[in-house]
Amino acid sequence: MPLIIKDEYPEKLFREDGKRLDGRELNELRPIKMEVGVIKSADGSAYLEWGNNKVFAAVYGPREVHPHHLAKPDRGILRVFYRMATYSVFDRKRPAPGRREKEISMIVSDCLEPILFLELYPGTSFEIFIEVVDADGGTRCASTTVAALALADAGIPMKSLVSAIAVGKIDGKQVVDLSGIEDKAGDADLPIAITWYNEEISLLQFDGEMDLDEMTKFLDIAKDALSKIHQMQLVSLKSKYITLKEGEGEKKR
């Protein structure tokens, strides 16, 4: 049966004053808030608010592999489970994980694996659980960013952090950080992630149309935005330890 309010696409994605619908400039990010150590039962965890996206990530590991046959004798394995809450989207999502969630889990896992030293942990697994409780475009990038923070919070040896962002084209103009509506109504979408230890691309997808010049420009504006996100990640990791230090003398868990 139909829902009463339908998802409607606006005709224009820019306001009369040239700004985007939510008042942002072309290369402006949505407000981002990051916090690490939010889930006490996990080995490492992080929470990210990125515009209206709200994402939790928790890391468990190194631990025993279940089912056992997935274990590798010469290295550890990384498994990522990206899931969306039923209420995180406009039409209630079915509770069981769908094809989209499984694909994104794989993409994020492939993106994060290069930064870990899995060969040091034979026979074990690292599991990252990502739960999107509110979604508004760019959840795979938000998930990658928050998962990297959770790994760092877990104290797992890493070559560097990973940061991710979606750039795209709306009404013919190239912009960074597509919101939900820009993603649906826009012309092109390019999620991209960078591993900072070698500054190479670790996640890359594209849907839309672009010529070679546009591709170069996409990569340039993405790099700028990614540096900003990297800074925020570093600040949020440091701030956990600053607050711990300030609370010294207080009984620790």
Add this chain to the structure above:
Amino acid sequence: MMNVKRIVSRIEKNYILSNLRKEERIDGRGLWEYRKFSIESDTIASAEGSADVTLGDTRIITGLKYDIGTPFPDLPNEGVCTVMAELLPLASPLFERGPPDEQSIELARVVDRGIRHADCIQTQKLCIKEKEAVYILFLDMYVINHDGNLIDTGGVSAITTLLSAHLPEGIIGDNGLEWTGKYLTGDDLVNELPLVLTYGKIDDIIFLDPNLPEELVCEGKISISVTEKKITSIQKSGATTFSIDDIKMLGKKSLEISQKLRKELNLLQYKTSIK
């Protein structure tokens, strides 16, 4: 990194038990005290109502979604509310991936029955047209961190979510189902504020709000849902027995404690104001 294990050592159990015998808890509470509740409502923009509730370190985020469907034939003018619980593997090393297990179904069912039998939701207000169109509400609870007593946390989060509701109001017009431009809110939906209180039992000692270490050594639990004056649902779980006197005592205690808790939480403040 927390020490969560399936098997608790005998020393740890004895420590918890000897504290309880002195009417003390390992976290410093008395036998009939709750940990601290903290509540935020309407935090999820995509949901038609939501609540983020923590009890100690246990945290549940609940969201409300809806659909329009046909009513049950025996209740042609009443909407439907279903409750689901997900014990996310993110929340605890004790939770595993996969379809809902017994524990998550019990959580959803106990919270559901606490609401249903308390006449909490005015289901007739969820009817758009008799026999044809009613609201089907989905209350989905997601456990974000597990530190014991999911049921009481879930109960508060379900009620808060309903209070924070803003459902688009529908009518059957000339073109079928239409939105009136208004919203149904907690005022329209919620009648009673039931609370569910869970007690743990180790040996012959009974106590309120077991935390995770206590829950792991508990032989059994009992959850009692109460409205202001009445008991509306009970669930005994775990392999233990409760004496008839204990149950009488817990019924009385539940009404007393819930009255105090209801005042403290002041849940009506979480109603959404849009109309």
